[in-house]
Amino acid sequence: MQLGMIGLGRMGAGLTRRLIRDGHTVAVHDVSPAAIDALAAEGAVAVPELAGFAETLDAPRAVWVMVPAGAITQQVITSLAAVLEPGDTIIDGGNSYYRDDIAHAAALKDQGIALVDVGTSGGVHGLERGFCLMVGGDDAVVARLAPIWRTIAPGIDAAPRTPGHAGDPAPGEEGWLHCGPTGAGHFVKMVHNGIEYGLMAAYAEGLNVLRNANVGGVERTADAETAPLAHPEFYRYDVDTAAVAEVWRRGSVIGSWLLDLTAQALHEDPNLDSFSGHVADSGEGRWTSIAAIDEGVPTPVLTTALYSRFASRDLDDYAQKTLSAMRKGFGGHEEKPTGE
Amino acid sequence: MQLGMIGLGRMGAGLTRRLIRDGHTVAVHDVSPAAIDALAAEGAVAVPELAGFAETLDAPRAVWVMVPAGAITQQVITSLAAVLEPGDTIIDGGNSYYRDDIAHAAALKDQGIALVDVGTSGGVHGLERGFCLMVGGDDAVVARLAPIWRTIAPGIDAAPRTPGHAGDPAPGEEGWLHCGPTGAGHFVKMVHNGIEYGLMAAYAEGLNVLRNANVGGVERTADAETAPLAHPEFYRYDVDTAAVAEVWRRGSVIGSWLLDLTAQALHEDPNLDSFSGHVADSGEGRWTSIAAIDEGVPTPVLTTALYSRFASRDLDDYAQKTLSAMRKGFGGHEEKPTGE
């Protein structure tokens, strides 16, 4: 099948390579000519200008946009629509807000161009493992593009079949799913990332408890304001967090791909000295919490994980200073020069 | 190797079977003669009375206790110690509080009996998958029992080797780990379960957001006290949560064994009508939070997950009534007859 691809960064290049390998024709474009050349050398069709998609691909065309979400995505979609024809399809495979999909689809509708939104998970490992695809859009268009989804997705062998499933695999079992109308793909991907934040925080917090299991043997400041550790004898373990992450990978209830990655990171750098601990967040976690609030359903774990990232970047600074000011006000407590 | 096993429930029976299959001699005891007989029929050595372990096993003996944590475990350890000899070892493989291990080890020390604490993860699937073992105790004793750990654990093939590991596999890579002195095994298992609570809550909350993604199409009460949904057009998705759980199993960042189980559960009962939503907690989650508080490290996600379980059992009842009483006090708000 033919597909256009705009944006040849880590993700776009990985998608392109999987498609080429599987025999599809991929016409590629990027703001960087070098990026185009690199993939052309691997068998892709170079499209130096957006307008080239119209002639390179046969109608009905499908062009996958894989660029940063927000203003850039919107701009590329607009420009691309200008060179496509009624009946063509634009696929937004980036991390767009699903509400933007709804706006984009409405705008494209007048031109007779379909928008398909695809939440794409897999990161830098997707090229080898395949990407998990969460797709939103019109039935017919999504169905027509099934060969593309199938190639990009990991396939049914990527995991043992769930007991109870039988016969021809459903798309979800192959690693791609048509989740609903426009925006549904990015909505599901949004929640996916919200969950991801929660899972990551769970591991991180637990490892931190293990890391500090030796506080009973550490000298601590004892003054009127700091409660002494009542039972230091219970906190005298020097836990090898890298080894623990490794052992949990086999047979435990908490095995996961994130744990696999954690074990690797801890093996390489057990003290994690190469990191500062300022943790970014990329939007989906925020949007998930906003969706929960709008829906009126509680997501305390997911939102707590999000807020913890904010705090890691010291965005709670004024709040914490307010606490210190209050403590001084009612108790005359002076802040201590350092942490604990 | 020889091993005694006390407690032939789901876990104890699973452990025994793995050991027998691998050629070990397992002497088994349970309060239920039928349970003893069943395993004897599979090749175990029946030990109808605790005292029988002394003669059935060669010194130095090792007997694994796999009974409910707390009073029962303590009682079995005490009774068992009375029939063992100096040099023998008692293994507590249940979900004991690591602080109890420290007390038990101290008590047994006078008799010259070693205590080894083992956190055992794997649940009902452990018989086939192998059990992840987190072991605490003296070096020599733990080392001597390595053949036992090795048989019970899943082995290195249970997961792809972490990049960077080479040569002979470390024990952790085989699925068992000597975590430190007495109590360290159960300490690590405790944190394991604390993490488990957080992971579970992350999936559950996210699926609930998906489940309610259609609230924009649902009629809602509009009155002075309830904020209307500002943008119902953004919440019109009927998401198939079972299919979503399935698709996430392949290629996504949030794939895990817990997700595999969730996909299976949702496949069998998408509306989860067979459950009430009163979620039990078994101790480790509580102890993990207490450890975090003692250590002074924040575990907001893990503790939030724990509290959410408490609330699922309506243990926040008086607190919520207090809120309603306050609202009536300052605003004259009457509670509504039903939920939303």
Next chain:
Amino acid sequence: MQLGMIGLGRMGAGLTRRLIRDGHTVAVHDVSPAAIDALAAEGAVAVPELAGFAETLDAPRAVWVMVPAGAITQQVITSLAAVLEPGDTIIDGGNSYYRDDIAHAAALKDQGIALVDVGTSGGVHGLERGFCLMVGGDDAVVARLAPIWRTIAPGIDAAPRTPGHAGDPAPGEEGWLHCGPTGAGHFVKMVHNGIEYGLMAAYAEGLNVLRNANVGGVERTADAETAPLAHPEFYRYDVDTAAVAEVWRRGSVIGSWLLDLTAQALHEDPNLDSFSGHVADSGEGRWTSIAAIDEGVPTPVLTTALYSRFASRDLDDYAQKTLSAMRKGFGGHEEKPTGE
């Protein structure tokens, strides 16, 4: 000074009475003729039809809208604007979303009508205590209406003067504040309510801990799944929560008006049997959390308090059932028939 008032419910009537008492002329309108008559009997000028405001009040007119936020407020503002003139002012004193203020102000601008948004706190006690006013809008308009704000607000004597303040009281010291341009009043009120949720939850949770301080003397189910209380001897207190709320009102660090109300509620109904514990939320708490997320600042306590209200209305149902399903999946755990 002259003022129009639309909406004569608890809040609107209280505002009108404070204004009349202080010598202002208040022209009143409501969908209920009886409500109009009642206040006319107390000295207000009856305005049976919206159009009547134009003739009853001298230009530049100011009309306060005190109706439910959302669609009704928007509709009243639109209808009112149709009968007012350039130079007039509409005051939205309800619980509107500050984003709606921005939209309303923009719409009214073309007609030369000013919008002033006022967050009004005080509840059913405002008539006697005065209302705390958080005002947003153009400087000149807000300044012109100062006599109105001053009458409605509690005045400087409502609290001891903050050390460091001297001379003529600032408006904030009188209980009203011009917080900034359009929307700023409702923004500050929104955060005020967000804080209110957090404060309420703090008291409620603490009282619940006291309420359950006797669990050590209560028979609890002991089974393999439920951790026994390790130290029942530490939980044998029968705490009189009503008396505790009362004692905290004097001299403690946590004294507050909310505590005063709580003490009263507990005095009347110590077991709070007259409440179900389904706690409503009215919008501001949600918007505060959304603002925090948009700003990227953590508000874990405020959002947790919000989510706790959602959960009190069982909106976490599907999530909790998912947890039970997982527990059954990995551990074979069956739900218990009842709570704990």
Next chain:
Amino acid sequence: MQLGMIGLGRMGAGLTRRLIRDGHTVAVHDVSPAAIDALAAEGAVAVPELAGFAETLDAPRAVWVMVPAGAITQQVITSLAAVLEPGDTIIDGGNSYYRDDIAHAAALKDQGIALVDVGTSGGVHGLERGFCLMVGGDDAVVARLAPIWRTIAPGIDAAPRTPGHAGDPAPGEEGWLHCGPTGAGHFVKMVHNGIEYGLMAAYAEGLNVLRNANVGGVERTADAETAPLAHPEFYRYDVDTAAVAEVWRRGSVIGSWLLDLTAQALHEDPNLDSFSGHVADSGEGRWTSIAAIDEGVPTPVLTTALYSRFASRDLDDYAQKTLSAMRKGFGGHEEKPTGE
């Protein structure tokens, strides 16, 4: 009445002065002779050595211990008991863990000495405002000391009487309460402080949202990893947090003594530049959360407030680094050099 007082710091000195002013005889001791001299100059009886209490006071004696909780309190109690007689009473008015009270009372029982535990709230303002007293111990002993409690407590005029109360004021209305047997006083005080943490955090988080209400006008990094602010036009307010805290003091639902103190602190230092934001915690907040966990009741707001303090002291460091390591692992994300 006669009373001994050991520990003449801020709190002990304040208590002593209130008692002297009201005509009680107070025999005072401290490790610092200067502290003894200072209060002797104000009318207290100097007791240079602990043994002096026996002769200075008439039996049955009562000596109030007001020294740092933990080891020092225990040591003073032990030393004091050695010089007292059967029938005497030791009052622990510090911030002791209620479990220690139970141990101390048991130890003193053999000597015939009673222990009364008193949670004392009021901070540096208690001298003028009076202290809120939460008392635990035997009925007869607590009743005998009523004149002491009454003098120290603020008295009924410190707050308007709760509607429904009539006749002679109950002790709680005077600001002291016999909460139950040994430990009950410190248990209630513990929960009081747990609530205090939650209240403080609620204000602090809300003020932080106001402080950052101008993010829409601030230049923000826009890159692939950071979600842009979707609606900067909604975040263009420069809120004067000091003025807002002041206005909330009059007529609002969230007025409180903590708010009074916050308004004062913000008036003196609106940017709070004199604080670092490393917030200490003194034990009661931790114990409250542990009590909640033991009881099985959820206190998500209180524990979240506690954890937020831990995080302010960077005790989440390893956890946050773990998150960064995971993000690098699955997405190739590099940490940014600075915060946001």
